[in-house]
Amino acid sequence: MLQQWLPAELLRLPKLTILSLCPNPFLPLENHTRRRQVFAQPVCSLAEIATRQLLADGKWTDPCHEGHAILPCGLKERLGQVSLVNICEQCKKQYASSSVQDFIWQTVKGTHDIAVRYRFCSIQCSNILHAKLMSADNS
Numbered sequence: 718m719l720q721q722w723l724p725a726e727l728l729r730l731p732k733l734t735i736l737s738l739c740p741n742p743f744l745p746l747e748n749h750t751r752r753r754q755v756f757a758q759p760v761c762s763l764a765e766i767a768t769r770q771l772l773a774d775g776k777w778t779d780p781c782h783e784g785h786a787i788l789p790c791g792l793k794e795r796l797g798q799v800s801l802v803n804i805c806e807q808c809k810k811q812y813a814s815s816s817v818q819d820f821i822w823q824t825v826k827g828t829h830d831i832a833v834r835y836r837f838c839s840i841q842c843s844n845i846l847h848a849k850l851m852s853a854d855n856s
């Protein structure tokens with residue numbers, strides 16, 4: 718199945734110099750006045766809140782951590798699924814599952830109207846980055 722957007726995580730790769738985007742293989746921009754689509758979970762689950770708290774502590778991703786024995790299996794599984802790409806695009810905090818997916822059609826490496834998917838820990842982080850991108854486009 719063809720991926721319909723460019724993951725923003727790809728744009729963070731420091732050595733990325735060549736990216737073939739022509740012709741644009743992603744979702745076309747259908748309505749030129751609406752360059753952003755936001756999909757947000759209204760409420761973060763208790764499991765996700767607990768996982769983020771453990772991730773913020775920094776020690777719990779190590780399965781040999783002494784406290785792992787007392788963690789519920791569901792939390793151990795969630796911690797095991799977190800990878801380096803599970804980072805909020807704005808505040809850089811880790812999560813197991815993002816609360817917001819933000820699709821923004823923007824210019825990438827000189828190609829216009831590329832659908833880029835950003836993931837965030839919260840709608841506040843999404844709005845901050847969106848405002849930065851819009852001010853960068855207008856300057």
Ligand SMILES: [Zn+2]
Pocket residue numbers: 805806807808809810837838839842
């Ligand atoms: Zn965030």
